[in-house]
Amino acid sequence: MTIFDKSVLKLSKQTLAKVNKIHLALPLTLISSLLILGCTTDSRSMLTSKAPLSTAQPQSQPQPSSPVTYTYGVRPFYLINDMDEGPLKEELQACRGQLPSKTDFSIAHRGAPLQLPEHTYDSYVASAQMGAGILECDVAFTNDGELVCRHAQNDLHTTTNILTTPLAKQCTVPPVLDAKGKLTNADSIECRTSDISAAQFKTLTGKMDAANKKATSISEYMNATAPWRTDLYSQNGKVLTLKEHIALARQLGMKHTPELKAPAVTMPFNGYRLDDYRQQLIDNTYKAAGVPASDVFAQSFNIKDLDYWIKNEPAYGANAVYLIDDSNETANNKTFDKNDASTWKHSLADIKAHGINTIAPALWLLVTTDGKGNMQPSEYAKQAKANGLKIITWSIERSGPLTDGGDWYYSGLGDAINNDGDMMNYIDVLAQDVGVQGVFSDWPATVSYYANCKGLK
Numbered sequence: 001m002t003i004f005d006k007s008v009l010k011l012s013k014q015t016l017a018k019v020n021k022i023h024l025a026l027p028l029t030l031i032s033s034l035l036i037l038g039c040t041t042d043s044r045s046m047l048t049s050k051a052p053l054s055t056a057q058p059q060s061q062p063q064p065s066s067p068v069t070y071t072y073g074v075r076p077f078y079l080i081n082d083m084d085e086g087p088l089k090e091e092l093q094a095c096r097g098q099l100p101s102k103t104d105f106s107i108a109h110r111g112a113p114l115q116l117p118e119h120t121y122d123s124y125v126a127s128a129q130m131g132a133g134i135l136e137c138d139v140a141f142t143n144d145g146e147l148v149c150r151h152a153q154n155d156l157h158t159t160t161n162i163l164t165t166p167l168a169k170q171c172t173v174p175p176v177l178d179a180k181g182k183l184t185n186a187d188s189i190e191c192r193t194s195d196i197s198a199a200q201f202k203t204l205t206g207k208m209d210a211a212n213k214k215a216t217s218i219s220e221y222m223n224a225t226a227p228w229r230t231d232l233y234s235q236n237g238k239v240l241t242l243k244e245h246i247a248l249a250r251q252l253g254m255k256h257t258p259e260l261k262a263p264a265v266t267m268p269f270n271g272y273r274l275d276d277y278r279q280q281l282i283d284n285t286y287k288a289a290g291v292p293a294s295d296v297f298a299q300s301f302n303i304k305d306l307d308y309w310i311k312n313e314p315a316y317g318a319n320a321v322y323l324i325d326d327s328n329e330t331a332n333n334k335t336f337d338k339n340d341a342s343t344w345k346h347s348l349a350d351i352k353a354h355g356i357n358t359i360a361p362a363l364w365l366l367v368t369t370d371g372k373g374n375m376q377p378s379e380y381a382k383q384a385k386a387n388g389l390k391i392i393t394w395s396i397e398r399s400g401p402l403t404d405g406g407d408w409y410y411s412g413l414g415d416a417i418n419n420d421g422d423m424m425n426y427i428d429v430l431a432q433d434v435g436v437q438g439v440f441s442d443w444p445a446t447v448s449y450y451a452n453c454k455g456l457k
């Protein structure tokens with residue numbers, strides 16, 4: 001057992017002790033709050049253990065099924081209370097006494113980054129505690145060929161503390177200070193995982209993803225978290241390699257959804273080809289760890305990545321997920337319209353013909369309105385279903401307050417969305433009318449609560 005593993009088990013024991021003490025005496029929501037407080041403070045030992053990479057190898061033995069105690073925290077109850085009156089609100093209210101549990105319908109998007117820094121240990125553990133059954137690692141590579149979890153190959157400057165470390169000078173575009181110490185290139189700083197080694201990556205601390213591109217100092221640049229997020233849980237920020245991520249997901253009893261992120265560098269990179277990268281995602285990670293292909297949902301926005309896995313790793317390819325939005329599926333010289341097939345790059349039948357079984361369009365592609373404030377499946381969703389494609393979607397809880405109709409994730413739904421509680425109606429239309437099989441979210445408790453109330457596994 002590695003240091004890494006022990007820390008997880010320690011967390012689990014302490015959590016269980018807390019549950020046993022208070023379980024009968026306190027209302028459920030209060031229990032949930034206490035658990036959140038109790039659990040997110042306990043990973044400091046992880047940070048101080050400077051274990052070399054070789055000690056963090058995943059184990060091939062079966063792992064405990066669920067070494068976490070589940071909790072919804074307060075947020076689902078806040079959202080339900082904010083819902084417009086109606087049968088769904090009554091139904092969700094009636095589930096307030098349900099015991100929190102894990103569901104594969106709830107997919108952790110980068111962990112729980114609404115409040116805990118994305119792709120960090122604390123964020124992953126929090127997502128498991130909130131009942132997510134599947135955990136994401138966005139995959140990027142270091143300059144010595146290790147796969148690590150970052151949302152993009154070139155986001156170290158906004159998701160970690162790299163600019164405050166000596167590694168800043170290795171960045172593709174390092175920060176530039178003038179003679180008076182004033183930052184002069186805030187809008188162009190760029191730090192890539194491929195600028196550093198895996199060992200160097202492990203010295204970084206994850207932070208909430210944000211940057212002030214007009215800043216004149218490093219601290220101003222870094223201190224830019226949106227007011228509806230928080231820096232409260234950013235003190236530890238342990239970053240993980242993909243191998244460590246796999247070991248942690250197994251310890252937490254979760255399935256796996258890695259996303260192969262497009263390289264920011266020209267490939268081949270020091271002899272490392274795109275096909276090497278595609279193969280490495282499967283080979284010396286999941287296969288080496290003995291994770292069954294049925295528990296791995298590899299994702300990509302690049303349909304050629306899907307083609308590669310379907311051809312070369314059919315067991316993984318059968319489960320692979322094609323990510324879709326207007327950036328990769330708009331026909332030439334058109335503007336993407338979810339209700340007009342002539343604006344789509346591929347028809348849903350074409351996508352299916354690649355051998356793809358599951359697609360993951362962004363939320364808003366799947367839902368439209370009747371013009372009277374009622375949400376219903378879009379033409380895109382209908383055609384996906386008609387072509388026998390399984391659908392999952394992303395990402396709930398990635399937006400700020402919804403009083404102004406929400407952001408990009410709610411595109412075209414302005415007449416149906418005007419308060420935070422409407423998020424539950426959105427999830428309901430996706431689950432019941434579109435028929436999605438899972439929903440990524442930045443705060444899995446919201447989706448887990450809904451799914452468990454409705455009996456979605």
Ligand SMILES: [Ca+2]
Nearest residue numbers: 136137138259
């Ligand atoms: Ca992703």
Ligand SMILES: [Ca+2]
Nearest residue numbers: 084418419422
């Ligand atoms: Ca409303």
